Amino acid sequence: MPHDDPFEHTGMSPSGHPYRPDQDGPLTRFQAMEIAIRELLIEKGVTTEAEIAAAIAYMDTRSPAGGARVVARAWTDPEFRARLLADGSAAVLEMGFPIEALKLIVVENTPRLHNVVVCTLCSCYPRNLLGLPPDWYKQRAYRSRVVREPRRVLAEFGLTLPEGIQVRVHDSTADQRYIVLPMRPEGTEGWSEEDLAALVTRDCMIGVAVPRRPQ
Amino acid sequence: MSGIDKSWHDMGGEAAGPIERTEHDYALWEKRVDALYTIASGKGIFTVDALRRVLEEMGPEAFETMSYYERWVEAINRNLIAAGVYSPAELATKMAEVEARGDEYAAASLDRSDG
Structure with a gap:
């Protein structure tokens, strides 16, 4: 049956990305x-x-929704946050996320420190919390430049950081993965974990964006 | 980073152009490549380090000319042959059989388990 595919492979996908013709063109x-x-x-x-x-x-x-749940829990549960920063692998396992690399390290943004994650050698990524990485994470430009000129790279993503904030870049390996714990936006006091999680995008947990409260 | 002897894949600090913020939803064949790696490594047939060794040996030209999962499927293939799971001749025979089934992925892959 030619039309039993639930997806029309044209235009934008349900997640808002353009389809690539991987399966629609001639067999490679x-x-x-x-x-x-x-x-x-x-x-x-x-x-x-x-x-x-x-x-x-x-x-x-597995998708960034998993990582967002972890972040929202850390924002609302100080004891969990402490466990998460002390031993990321064990803390996310508590929430049911299996450990896929030897070590998950959670790096926390503060008013004076911004963290960003890369894998300069390949494409290592906290897949258990974020799913598969975006293409740009695996490409030469991001891998090469974010360790050399992180502020300029972040600005290309639309994130301009004041000079007073230190930027720390974390280089992942097959055995050691990083995820960013962003700062909770102001004005979200009393919000539910679910509503908070909705503010946390994948890019916030890679460190190329920060969560913003809807205006 | 001039003067440091390092492999092509060690890209940190190199000059590069603007970041192209491309992304796409992974196609079924790409997810299957990922699954083949997960299953083979989970069964101890080869390790992540062996996968990466081949990816690195494939060199910068492969990085520029092949997509991510094209490089992966080639690296998985070389590891499975090295592990003796099948021979290059068996792969060639099977690929010819697959290509004879049709000109599109869905026709060639049978898709028995995907409805």
């Missing part, structure tokens, strides 16, 4: 390689279709 050599590897692994009993489908379903459950 690397797509054929993926299919071939998958089938060989199934035929040889290394994995099953169900196992692959489950891995993708799990991947789809």
Whole structure:
């Protein structure tokens, strides 16, 4: 059936990103390689279709909404915040987020310090809390420049920091991942965790943006 | 960073142009590549370090000319062959079979488990 696909692969996706023609154009050599590897692994009993489908379903459950819940909890529960800063891996495991790298380090923004995360070597990212990284995180320009001229890079993202605020850049590795705990916006006293979490975007937790209270 | 002997993939501090804030929703084939890595590494067939070793050996040209998951599927492939899971000949035969099924991904991949 040609039209049973639930998605129209044109225009903007439900998450507001343009579709790329990955699956709509002619079959590429690397797509054929993926299919071939998958089938060989199934035929040889290394994995099953169900196992692959489950891995993708799990991947789809992880998104910045997870990290936002952690941040909102840290803003409203000082004891949790203390545990989160002391041992990020253990604290997020409390909330049901499995540990995927050896160590998760939570870096806290303050009125005098702003943190930003990169992986200069590759694409290491706190996937358990944010899902898969955006393209720009994996590309040369961000990886090269954010460690050299972070203020200029942040300004390109629309975040201009006063000179009085120190900027600290954290370089991730396969074994050590970082996530930023942003500052809670003023004027949000008494807000529910759910409403607070809605202010926390992915970019806030990478450190290229800060949460803002809706005007 | 001139004068420091480092590998091409160690990009921190290099000169580079403006950040292109591109992003896209990952396609099914890309998620499957990611899943193949997760499953193979989870079963101890190869490690994240082995994946990265191949990605780094592929060099800067691959970085510029191939997409992220194109590089990944190639690196996964080389690791699976190195681990003896299948041979290059088996892969070639299977790829020819896949390509003969159709000109588009959905037709070629059968998609038995995805409705």
